[in-house]
Amino acid sequence: DAKTTQPPSMDCAEGRAANLPCNHSTISGNEYVYWYRQIHSQGPQYIIHGLKNNETNEMASLIITEDRKSSTLILPHATLRDTAVYYCIVRAGGFQGAQKLVFGQGTRLTINP
Amino acid sequence: DVKVTQSSRYLVKRTGEKVFLECVQDMDHENMFWYRQDPGLGLRLIYFSYDVKMKEKGDIPEGYSVSREKKERFSLILESASTNQTSMYLCASRRGGRSTDTQYFGPGTRLTVL
Numbered sequence: 001d002a003k004t005t006q007p008p009s010m011d012c013a014e015g016r017a018a019n020l021p022c023n024h025s026t027i028s029g030n031e032y033v034y035w036y037r038q039i040h041s042q043g044p045q046y047i048i049h050g051l052k053n054n055e056t057n058e059m060a061s062l063i064i065t066e067d068r069k070s071s072t073l074i075l076p077h078a079t080l081r082d083t084a085v086y087y088c089i090v091r092a093g094g095f096q097g098a099q100k101l102v103f104g105q106g107t108r109l110t111i112n113p
Numbered sequence: 114d115v116k117v118t119q120s121s122r123y124l125v126k127r128t129g130e131k132v133f134l135e136c137v138q139d140m141d142h143e144n145m146f147w148y149r150q151d152p153g154l155g156l157r158l159i160y161f162s163y164d165v166k167m168k169e170k171g172d173i174p175e176g177y178s179v180s181r182e183k184k185e186r187f188s189l190i191l192e193s194a195s196t197n198q199t200s201m202y203l204c205a206s207r208r209g210g211r212s213t214d215t216q217y218f219g220p221g222t223r224l225t226v227l
Binding site (some may be wrong): 041045101102104 | 221
């Protein structure tokens with residue numbers, strides 16, 4: 001699986017959009033971009049994933065650049081409960097892809113009142 | 114919504130005790146996983162199971178065993194707990210087939226071995 005690079009920490013004001021960047025310059029054609037988050041002392045939570053098109057669900061939007069070397073997770077109206085560590089992961093697709101998840105250091109997002 | 118539950122949120126055991134951590138998922142997922150998470154070391158896979166009675170070692174299986182007698186339940190066993198097994202233990206499940214499918218995690222069990 002390709003390596004990802006994320007800023008170690010970010011702050012965002014409550015009610016504003018939080019934009020979390022991720023670089024994955026060595027991504028290959030069959031690798032998906034996944035985002036998970038982990039609120040303190042809880043299990044990781046799946047947020048969203050995508051291959052090349054932008055994706056949106058009830059939690060967030062994922063914007064992937066045309067060359068797929070970077071992506072941005074957008075939380076449109078951040079709340080205090082969005083304070084967490086956010087992990088960007090790149091995983092190979094297909095039946096033979098890796099089973100396990102490997103989290104890097106992630107971005108510690110703090111939402112301020 | 115997928116629900117993955119773990120038997121305890123917090124557990125304190127003594128060195129040498131046998132410890133059972135239980136995980137149950139309600140979405141008929143074929144794949145289940147046990148990870149441990151430690152500061153600075155990230156998430157590490159202990160064991161996973163892709164079907165009932167089937168299991169595969171992950172990266173750090175030493176000191177652990179697992180049991181999957183029913184599809185919905187995956188148990189992690191510490192035969193003789195040691196202090197270096199103090200950690201956050203996370204169970205996850207995923208449906209079978211393509212490995213891009215999402216893993217859903219339980220709330221975690223914070224185990225302290227004294």
